[in-house]
Amino acid sequence: MTGDRxxxxxxxxxxxxPAEDPTVTAALVAEHGLAADEAVRLDAMLGRTASxxxxxxxSAMWSEHCSYKSSKRWLKxxxxxxxxxxxxxxxxxxxxxxxxxxxxxxxMESHNHPSFIEPYQxxxxxxxxxxxxxxxxxxxxxxxxNFLRFGRPEHPKTRHLVAGVVxxxxxxxxxxxxxxxxxxTGFDPAYDGNILVNAMTVGVADAxxxxxxxxxxxxxxxxxxxxxxxxxxxxxATMASAEFSEDAEAKRPTVQVGDPFTEKLLxxxxxxxxxxxxxxxxQDMGAAGLTSSAVEMAGKGGLGIELDLDLVxxxxxxxxxxxxxxxxxxxxxxxxxxxDRAPTARAIFEKWGxxxxxxxxxxxxxxxxxxxxxxxxADLELAPLVNxxxxxxxxxxxPPPPAPLDPGHADRPLADPAAALSRLLADPDLASKRWIWExxxxxxxxxTVIGPGGADAAVVxxxxxxxxxxxxxDCTPRYCAADPETGGRQAVAEAWRNLCAVxxxxxxVTDNLNFGxxxxxxxxxxxxxxxxxxxxxxxxxxxxxxxxxxxxxNETDGRAILPTPTIGAVGLIDDWALATGLALTxxxxxxxxxxxxxxxxxxxxLYLRVFGGLTAGPPPPVDLAAERRAGELIRTLxxxxxxxxxxxxxxxxxxxxxxxxxxxGDLGVTLALPASDLTAGRLFGEDQGRYLVExxxxxxxxxxxxxAGVPARPLGRTGGTALTIGDAARVPLxxxxxxHEGWLPAWIKAT
Amino acid sequence: xxxxxxxxxxxxxxxxxxxxxxxxCGRAPARVWHxxxxxxxxxxxxxxxxxxxxxxxxxxxxxxxxxxxxxxxxAAARGVRVLGICNGFQMLTECGLLPGALLRNRGLKxxxxxxxxxxxxxxxxxxxxxxxxxxxxxxxxHADGNYVVEPETLVALEGEGRIAFRYAGxxxxxxxxxxxxxxNPARTVLGLMPHxxxxxEPAHGxxxxxxxxxxxxxxxx
Numbered sequence: 001m002t003g004d005r006x007x008x009x010x011x012x013x014x015x016x017x018p019a020e021d022p023t024v025t026a027a028l029v030a031e032h033g034l035a036a037d038e039a040v041r042l043d044a045m046l047g048r049t050a051s052x053x054x055x056x057x058x059s060a061m062w063s064e065h066c067s068y069k070s071s072k073r074w075l076k077x078x079x080x081x082x083x084x085x086x087x088x089x090x091x092x093x094x095x096x097x098x099x100x101x102x103x104x105x106x107x108m109e110s111h112n113h114p115s116f117i118e119p120y121q122x123x124x125x126x127x128x129x130x131x132x133x134x135x136x137x138x139x140x141x142x143x144x145x146n147f148l149r150f151g152r153p154e155h156p157k158t159r160h161l162v163a164g165v166v167x168x169x170x171x172x173x174x175x176x177x178x179x180x181x182x183x184x185t186g187f188d189p190a191y192d193g194n195i196l197v198n199a200m201t202v203g204v205a206d207a208x209x210x211x212x213x214x215x216x217x218x219x220x221x222x223x224x225x226x227x228x229x230x231x232x233x234x235x236x237a238t239m240a241s242a243e244f245s246e247d248a249e250a251k252r253p254t255v256q257v258g259d260p261f262t263e264k265l266l267x268x269x270x271x272x273x274x275x276x277x278x279x280x281x282x283q284d285m286g287a288a289g290l291t292s293s294a295v296e297m298a299g300k301g302g303l304g305i306e307l308d309l310d311l312v313x314x315x316x317x318x319x320x321x322x323x324x325x326x327x328x329x330x331x332x333x334x335x336x337x338x339x340d341r342a343p344t345a346r347a348i349f350e351k352w353g354x355x356x357x358x359x360x361x362x363x364x365x366x367x368x369x370x371x372x373x374x375x376x377x378a379d380l381e382l383a384p385l386v387n388x389x390x391x392x393x394x395x396x397x398x399p400p401p402p403a404p405l406d407p408g409h410a411d412r413p414l415a416d417p418a419a420a421l422s423r424l425l426a427d428p429d430l431a432s433k434r435w436i437w438e439x440x441x442x443x444x445x446x447x448t449v450i451g452p453g454g455a456d457a458a459v460v461x462x463x464x465x466x467x468x469x470x471x472x473x474d475c476t477p478r479y480c481a482a483d484p485e486t487g488g489r490q491a492v493a494e495a496w497r498n499l500c501a502v503x504x505x506x507x508x509v510t511d512n513l514n515f516g517x518x519x520x521x522x523x524x525x526x527x528x529x530x531x532x533x534x535x536x537x538x539x540x541x542x543x544x545x546x547x548x549x550x551x552x553x554n555e556t557d558g559r560a561i562l563p564t565p566t567i568g569a570v571g572l573i574d575d576w577a578l579a580t581g582l583a584l585t586x587x588x589x590x591x592x593x594x595x596x597x598x599x600x601x602x603x604x605x606l607y608l609r610v611f612g613g614l615t616a617g618p619p620p621p622v623d624l625a626a627e628r629r630a631g632e633l634i635r636t637l638x639x640x641x642x643x644x645x646x647x648x649x650x651x652x653x654x655x656x657x658x659x660x661x662x663x664x665g666d667l668g669v670t671l672a673l674p675a676s677d678l679t680a681g682r683l684f685g686e687d688q689g690r691y692l693v694e695x696x697x698x699x700x701x702x703x704x705x706x707x708a709g710v711p712a713r714p715l716g717r718t719g720g721t722a723l724t725i726g727d728a729a730r731v732p733l734x735x736x737x738x739x740h741e742g743w744l745p746a747w748i749k750a751t
Numbered sequence: 752x753x754x755x756x757x758x759x760x761x762x763x764x765x766x767x768x769x770x771x772x773x774x775x776c777g778r779a780p781a782r783v784w785h786x787x788x789x790x791x792x793x794x795x796x797x798x799x800x801x802x803x804x805x806x807x808x809x810x811x812x813x814x815x816x817x818x819x820x821x822x823x824x825x826a827a828a829r830g831v832r833v834l835g836i837c838n839g840f841q842m843l844t845e846c847g848l849l850p851g852a853l854l855r856n857r858g859l860k861x862x863x864x865x866x867x868x869x870x871x872x873x874x875x876x877x878x879x880x881x882x883x884x885x886x887x888x889x890x891x892x893h894a895d896g897n898y899v900v901e902p903e904t905l906v907a908l909e910g911e912g913r914i915a916f917r918y919a920g921x922x923x924x925x926x927x928x929x930x931x932x933x934x935n936p937a938r939t940v941l942g943l944m945p946h947x948x949x950x951x952e953p954a955h956g957x958x959x960x961x962x963x964x965x966x967x968x969x970x971x972x
Binding site: 167170171174175176177259260261262264265352353437438439440441442443444445446447449461576577 | 760761763764766767770771800801802804805806807860861862863864890892894946948949951953954955956
C-alpha cells in the first residue's frame with residue numbers, strides 16, 4: 001500500500017489490536033437479520049457453525065439489499081431486452097447503444113435511510129455511490145438527476161431534511177464536476193418518518209469498451225484502489241453495535257462519510273487506467289463493501305478468491321476481518337488486473353494520490369478465503385452466497401379499487417379560475433424548486449443544453465457531437481397508492497412523455513422501487529401491482545428496464561411510505577438544436593392542446609387535494625396506445641420544427657402547465673375557452689397523454705394530429721404579460737411568479 | 752496564441768476552458784499538471800474552475816502553494832497574461848497576484864445561475880471586445896464568491912480602472928461593490944467568478960463569453 005494522498009485523515013486511535021471474535025450464537029445470528037430458515041440453511045451450507053466474519057459476510061449477501069429476495073420474482077417480469085440494450089440488469093449499471101460507437105450507462109439508487117439519519121452525508125454518499133456504479137463500467141458520468149420525497153412541510157424535521165439533502169447532493173455533485181441537471185421534489189405526510197433520496201447518474205462510454213464485474217483468469221491479482229478503509233458504515237443499521245463492542249469504543253455512526261474530492265480523483269484515475277488493457281474486471285465497493293464486491297466478482301466469474309486483509313489500506317489500525325469485510329467506507333474500487341499489469345495501475349493511482357494495493361488473487365477453488373493476521377477468518381463456498389440466496393414468494397393482496405369520484409367535483413364550474421391557479425402554484429408540490437436547483441452546478445462540462453426548470457426533461461449534449469441525451473425522473477406516488485397498477489403504468493408513461501416533449505426518442509429506463517415492509521401482504525401487493533403496471537407500460541412503449549434498485553422496509557412505527565416506483569428514463573436527440581423547452585418563446589403564436597380531450601379526470605388530482613382536502617377516486621387511466629400515438633406525433637412535430645415550446649400535462653393539469661410555460665418564457669397567454677370549459681375537471685384535471693404546444697403553424701400541427709389520430713385543438717394565443725382565461729379571469733404573470741417562486745424560500749426561512 | 756491550462760487535482764472546468772480556447776482560438780492549449788515546475792513559452796495561462804485539492808483549508812489556498820504556481824507567478828511577472836476563473840480567481844487572491852479574498856457567499860449556499868455583468872475597464876487583452884458599461888450575461892457557479900477587499904485597496908482598484916466586471920442588478924454572493932472580477936495593476940492578470948467558457952456557443956443558451964477568448968486570441972497572436 002503506497003501512494004497515499006497527503007493529508008488523508010488518520011483517525012484518533014483508541015484501540016490498536018483487533019478485538020477477539022465473539023462466539024456465534026443463535027441470538028447473534030438473529031441480530032444479523034437472518035430468519036430462522038436462513039440460519040438453518042447457513043448451518044447446512046457450512047456443515048459447521050459459522051465464524052463471526054462468515055456470519056457477517058453471509059448475512060450481508062443474503063440481505064434484502066444484496067439479494068433482492070422479496071422482489072426478484074417480480075423484477076423478472078419486467079422487460080429488459082431490446083436491440084439497443086448492451087447490458088441489462090445484474091451489472092453495476094445498465095448500458096444502451098447510442099450508435100456512432102457510443103453507449104449510455106445509467107442507473108438510479110436510493111439512499112433513503114442514511115439521508116433521514118444524517119441528511120447531508122446520506123444524500124452526498126448516495127450521489128457518490130451511483131456515480132461509482134456508472135464509471136465502474138467505463139463511462140464518464142455526464143449528468144446527475146434525483147427524485148426526492150419529504151414529509152409534510154409542517155413536520156418539525158422536514159425543513160432540516162430538505163436543507164441537508166439539497167446541500168449534500170450539491171456538495172458532492174458540484175465538487176466531482178458532474179452537472180446535476182434534473183430532478184423532482186414532493187411532500188407528503190407518508191414520508192414524515194422515511195424520506196426518499198433517489199439519485200441517478202448517466203454516463204457515456206465507448207460502446208466497445210464497457211467494463212464488467214465478472215472476474216477471469218486464475219492467479220490474476222485482485223487490487224484495491226481509492227480511499228482507505230475505516231470503521232464507517234459497518235453493516236448499515238442492522239447491527240445493535242453496543243452488544244458487539246469488546247471495549248468502550250463507540251462504533252462509527254452507520255452513515256458513511258463522503259469525500260467528493262477523492263471521488264473526482266478516482267473517476268479520473270479509473271478512466272485513465274481503463275484506457276489501457278490492464279483491467280480484467282472491476283466493481284465498486286458499495287453496500288456491504290469488500291464483501292459484495294469480492295463475492296460478486298468471483299461468483300460471476302465462477303472462480304474463487306483469496307484475500308489477505310492485512311494488505312488492505314486502512315485509516316485506522318486494529319480493524320478486525322469482520323470490520324474490514326463489512327465497512328462501507330466510500331470512494332473505493334476492487335479490480336482484477338491482467339497478469340503483470342499491477343505496475344501500470346500503481347503508477348496511475350499514485351499519480352492521482354490514491355491508495356492502491358494488491359490484496360489477493362483469483363483461484364480455481366470456487367471459495368472465498370479471507371485471512372487476517374495469518375489466520376483464516378472465513379472460508380466459504382461462493383456459489384451458495386450468490387446463487388442460493390433465499391428467494392421469497394411473499395404473499396400479497398391486491399388493494400381494493402378506489403371508489404369512483406362523484407362527477408360533481410369535475411363538472412363544477414369555476415367562478416374564479418385564476419384564484420384557484422394562484423393557490424395551486426404556491427402548493428408545496430407545485431411551487432418552483434428554483435431554491436433547490438440553483439444550489440446545484442447544472443452546467444459544468446459545458447454540454448448542458450437544457451437544465452433544471454427548462455423543460456420536461458434535461459438535455460445534455462454528447463460531448464463533441466451534435467447529438468444529445470434527454471433524461472428525466474418521475475413517479476406520482478399518490479396514484480400508486482390509489483391503484484398500484486395504474487400508478488406503475490403512469491410513472492413509465494409520464495417519463496416517456498417527458499422525453500418526447502423535448503423531442504427525444506425514448507430508449508430505456510432505470511427504476512428505483514421504494515416501498516414499505518414486504519412481509520405485509522398489502523405492501524407486497526403494492527409492489528406487485530406497480531411492477532405489473534410498469535411492465536405493461538415498458539412493453540407498450542418499447543422501454544426496456546436496464547438497471548434498478550429496490551428499497552423496502554421504508555416504514556416507521558408501522559406506517560409505510562406511499563408506494564413509489566421511481567422511473568429514470570433516457571432518450572436520444574439527433575440534433576441538440578432541436579431540443580424543445582417548455583418556455584413560451586414568441587408572441588402571437590398559437591397554444592394548442594394535443595392528446596386526450598376527456599371530460600377532465602379529477603380523481604387523485606392535486607386540485608382535489610388542495611381544494612377538497614380529498615385524496616379520493618381512481619387515478620387517471622393510462623391509455624398506452626394513445627400515449628404512444630401522442631408522443632410520436634410530438635416528436636415528429638419537433639423534428640419538423642413546427643412547435644417552439646412543449647410541456648406535458650401532469651400534476652395540476654392544464655392551467656398549471658400553461659402557467660409554467662408562461663412564467664418560464666415571461667410571456668402571457670390569452671385562452672379563448674367557452675364557459676363550458678371553465679370547470680375544475682377541464683382546467684385542473686390530470687388526464688394523461690396530453691401536451692401543450694406553442695406553434696406558429698397551427699394548421700400544420702392540426703393536420704398532422706388528425707393524420708396521426710391524435711386529438712388536438714387550439715386553446716389561445718401568446719402575448720402580453722398576463723394569463724387571461726376566457727372572460728372569467730386575468731392574472732398578471734408577476735403575481736403568479738411571486739407565488740410560484742416564493743413558497744419554497746419563504747418556507748425554508750420560516751422558523 | 753500559445754495558451755496553457757493548469758490542471759490541479761479536483762479541477763473540473765479545465766476541459767471546458769480548453770474546449771473554448773480551441774474552438775475560438777483555433778489551437779488547443781497545453782495542459783500542465785500541478786506538480787510540474789516549469790512552463791513552456793506562453794502567451795496565456797488559465798487557472799480553471801473546480802475544487803482544487805477539494806477546496807480543503809480554503810478554496811484555492813492549497814493550489815496557491817502548488818509546485819506549478821511558482822512558474823505561474825514568474826510568468827505573470829514577465830507580463831504573460833493569466834486568467835483565473837472561479838476557483839482560479841480564488842487561487843490568484845490566495846497567491847497574491849490579485850488583492851482581496853473570496854469569502855463564503857452571503858447566502859451561505861452554493862449558487863448556480865446566469866447573471867448580468869457590467870463590463871468595467873476595457874483596456875485589457877481580456878475585455879477589449881466589449882464597451883465600458885456594456886451589460887453581458889454569464890453563468891456563475893460557486894460557494895465562495897463573496898469578494899472582499901480593504902477599503903483603501905478598493906479605492907485603488909476603482910481609481911486605477913482595475914474592476915473588470917460588476918454584477919448588474921443581481922449580486923449572487925454579496926461581494927463588495929458588486930465586484931465580479933478584478934485586474935492586477937498592469938491589467939495582465941484577471942480573476943473573475945463568472946464562467947465565460949460556459950457561454951461561448953448557442954448550445955450554452957448564450958454566447959457572451961466568446962468575446963473574451965476572441966479578444967485574447969487577437970491581442971496575443
